[in-house]
Amino acid sequence: MRFNIDGSNEKAQHGYNDSNGIGDGYDPDLAHPAAGYGDGERAVLPPGVSERKLLTRIDLRIIPVLSIMYLLAFLDRTNVANAAIFGLVKDLGLTATQYSTCLTIFFVPYCVFEIPSNIILKRLKPHLWLSICMFGFGLVTICQGLVQGYGGFIATRFFLGLFETGMFPGAFYLIGMWYKRHEAQKRYTFFFGSTTLAGAFGGLLASAIGKMNGMEGYLGWRWVFILEGCLTCAVSFIWFFVIPDFPEDSKWLSEPEREYVKARLRDDQGKSALERRITPRDVLNCFKDYKIIVGGFMYFGLIVPAYGYAYFAPTIIKTYGYSPIQTQLHSVPPWAAAFGWSMLTAFLSDKFRHRFLFAIVNICIAISGFAILMCVHHNTHVMYGALFMITSGTYSAMPIIVCWFSMNLGGHHRRAVGTAWQIGFGNIGGIIASYSFQAADAKTYFHKGYSICISFICLSAFSCVIYFFACVTQNRNREKTHDVGLTDYEKTELGDLSPDYRYML
Template sequence: MGRREKATDSPESSLDPSPPTGDNYYDPDLPRHNADYLDDLQVPCPPHTTQRKLLTKVDLRVIPVLSILYLLAFLDRTNIANAAVYGLQDDLNLTGNQYNTALTIFFVPYIAFEIPSNILLKKLKPRVWLSGCMFIFGLVTICQGLVQNFSGLLATRFFLGLAETGMFPGSFYLIGMWYKRSEAQKRYSFFFGSTSLAGAFGGLLASAIGKMNHMRGYLGWRWIFILEGTLSCVVAFLFFFIIPNFPEDAKWLKSDERAYIRARLEKDQGKSAIERRITARDVLNVFKDFKIILGGFMYFGLIVPAYGYAFFAPGIIRGYGYSQIGTQLHSVPPWAASFVFALIIAYFSDLVKHRFLFVVLTIAISIAGFAILLSVHHDTHTEYAGLFLVTMGTYSALPVIVCWFNMNLGGHHRRAVGTAWQIGFGNIGGIIATYAFLKKDAPEYKPGYGICIGFACLSLLASCLYGIAVMWQNRSRDKSGRDLGLGESEKLEMGDLSPDYRYML
C-alpha cells in the first residue's frame, strides 16, 4: 500500500461533507506519522497504530468472547442429545414422542423473542444483556439436571429457550457493527464454528462425565446438565466485565481509534443511526423489503438439517453399534471436520469478496451427505462418511448465509430487526427438526433424511432468489445514479435502501 501525501487528494478520501466533532471524530487533516489507508475506502488510520494492529486488537476482544459465549449456549441447548444416550428417557419415563416434544418447547420462546431481544440489547448494551442471559441459561441448565418427570423437563426447556433467545442474533448483530463486509466472513465463521466446537466438546465432555454415573446419587445424564450449566454461570460472571459494547461505546479503544472504526464502517455500510431508538414503525418498515423475507427462508431451510443433526446425531451413531462412551467419542470427528472446513470456506469467501457461489457449494455438499444417509443402510463406514458431508456442508453454509444477509443490511435499525427476524423465523425449522427423526423410524430414519434434503433445497432456492435480487438492485442503482436529491439524514434512515448503497453478491 503506497503512502499518499494528503488524504484529501481525492474526493473519495474525505469522511463526510459535515463531519461530527468531539471525542468520537478523528480529523483526517491532522498531521500523521503513519498514513495507513484502506485500499478501497481511503479512510486514514490514527497516527499511533496501523489498520492491521487495530483490527487485531478488536479481534482479540470481540471474537473469542462471543465465540465462547455461543459455544456454551449451543452446548447447553444440545447436550440433551448426549444425556439421552445415558438414559434420560428411561429415567424420566418418557414415552412416545415426549422426548421430541421436550426438544420442540425450547423453540417457542426462542423464536418469539428474537426481535425484542435485539432491541433490548441495543438499549441495555451488549455487556449487560448478553452476560445476564448467559447466567440465566446456565442456571436453567443446572435445574434441567434435577428434574424428576416430563413436566419438569418441559418447564426447564421452555425457560432455556427464553434465556438463550438473544445469544445468536445478538452476537451476530454485534459482530456486524465492528467489521466491514469484506472482513466479516472469517469472523462470522469462526464465531459460528463455536457450534461445531460445542458438538465436539460436548461429545468429549459427555464421554468423561458418563463415568460419574451414580456419583452422589445422580445418574450420568444429570451430571452433564449440572456441570455444563455451572460452567456457563461462572463464565457469565466473568464476561460481564469483558463482553464488548458497540464501537461508539468501547472504552478500551482510544477516542481516535473509535472514530476510525466508525468512519470506515460508515464508508462501507452507511451511518449506523445508533443514537435513535428503534420504534415499531422502524420494525414495520424493515418488512416492506422482500429481501428480508428471502433472508428468513435462506436460514430456515438449513436450520432443519442443522438441528436435525445436532439433536439426533448421537442416536444415529448409536445405531451403528457403538457403546455409550464409543457413541460420544465417534460424534466428535464430524464436528471437528466441519469447524476446519467452515474456516477454509470463510477464508476464500473473504478473499474473493463473494458469498453466493460458496452458499451453493456448501449446501450441495450437505445435500450429498443426506443423500448417502438416505440410500445407504448397511455400510457403517459409508454412512459415517455421510455424516461428515452433512456437518461440513450444513455448518459451513449457515455462517455464510447469515453473514451475507446481515452485512447487506445497512444501519443499526435495519440490521437489528433484520438479523433477529432471520434467526427468529429461521428457527421455526428447529421445531420441524425435532419431529423429523422419530424413534419408530430408527435406525434408518428415511423420513428424517428426506425432510432434511427437501429443506436444504428450499434454502438453496431462497439463496438463488436473494442473489438475483441484490444483483438486480445494484445494477438498477448504478443506472439511476447516486444523486437523487436526498439529504444525509434521509439516507441515514434508509440504511441499505439508500441509492448510495451497494450490496455484496
C-alpha cells in the same frame, strides 16, 4: 463502499491487496467514500497505530469472547442429545412424542423474542444484556439436571429457550457493527464455528461425565446438565466485564481509535444511527423489503438439517453398533471436520469477496451427504463418512448465509431487526427438526428424517438464488439512478435502501 454488479468493488479495481481482511493502513474506501456516506474526509489513523494492529486488537477483544459465550449456549442447548444416550428418556418415563415436544418447546420463546431481545441489547448495551442471558440459561441448565418428570423437563426447556434467545442474533448484530463487509466472513464463521466445537466438546465431555453415573445418587445424564450449567454460570460473571459493546461505546479504545473505527465503518456501510432508538415503525418498515423475508427462508431451510443432526446424531451413530461411550466419542470427528472446512470456506469467501457460490457449493455437499445415507444402509464406514459431509456442508453454508444477509443490511435499526428476524424465523425449523427423527425410525434407516432434511436444504438453495438475483437487480438499477436529492439524514434512515448503497454478492 460501492460494489459493482459482479460483486467486486472499487478496491479490487485499484489493486488494493487485502486478502486477509486487514489492510496496511491505506484503504481507498476511506480516501474515496461512497457518495452520501461519511463526511467525505479520509479517516486518519492515530499516530503510532497501524490498521493491522488495531484490527488484531479488535479481533482478540471480540471474537474469542463471543465464541466462548455461544459455545456454552449451544452446548447447554444440545447436551440433551448426549443425556438421552445415558438414559434421560427412560429415567423420566418420557414417550418419544413427549421427548420431541420438550425439544420443540425450546424454540417457542427462542423464535418469538429474537427481535425484542436485539432491541433490548441496543438499549442496555451488549455486555449487560448478554451476560444476564448467559447466567440465566446456565442456571436453567442446572435445573434440567434436577427435574423429576415430564412437567419439570418441559418447563426448563421453555426457559432455556427464553434466556438463550439473545445469544445468536445479538452476537451477529454486534460483530456486524465492528467490521467492514469484506472483512466479516472469517469472523462470523469463526464465531459460528463455536457450534461445531460445542458439538465436538460436548461429545468428549459427555463421555467423561457419563462415568460419574451414580455419584452422589445422581445418574450420569443429570451430571451432564449440572456440571455444564455450573460452568456457564461461572463464566457469565467474568463475561460481564469482558463482553464488548458497540464501537461508539467502547472504553478499551482511545478516542482517536474509536473515531477511526467509526469512520471506516461509516464509509463502508453508511451512518449507523446508534443514537436513535428503534421504533415499531422501523420494525414494520423493514418488512416492506421482500429481501428481508427471503433472508429468513435462506436460514430456515438449513436449520432443519442443522438441528436434526445436532439433536439426533448420537441416536443415529448408536445404530452403527457402538456402545454409549463409543457413540459419544464417534460424534466428535464430524464436528471437528466441519470447523476446519468452514474456516477454509470463509477464508476463500472473503478473499474473493463473494458469498453466493460458496453457500450453494456447501449446500450441495450437505445434500450429497443425506443422499448417501438414504441409499447406503449396510456399510458403516460410508455412512459415517456421510456424516462429515452433512456437518461440513450445513455448518459452513449457515454462517455464509447469515453474514451475507446481515452485512448487506445498513444501519443499526435495519441490521438489528433484520438479523433478529432471520435468526428468529429460521429457528422455527428447529421445531420441525425435533419431530423429524425418532428412535423407532431406525428400522427404516431414518429415511423420513433424511428426506425432510433434503427438502428443506433445497428450500434454502432456492431462497439463496432469489436473494442473489434481487441484489444483482437492485445494484444494476442503482447504477442507472442519478442523484435524487436526498439529504444525509434521509440516506441514513434508508440504510441499505439508499440509492448509494451497493449489495455484496
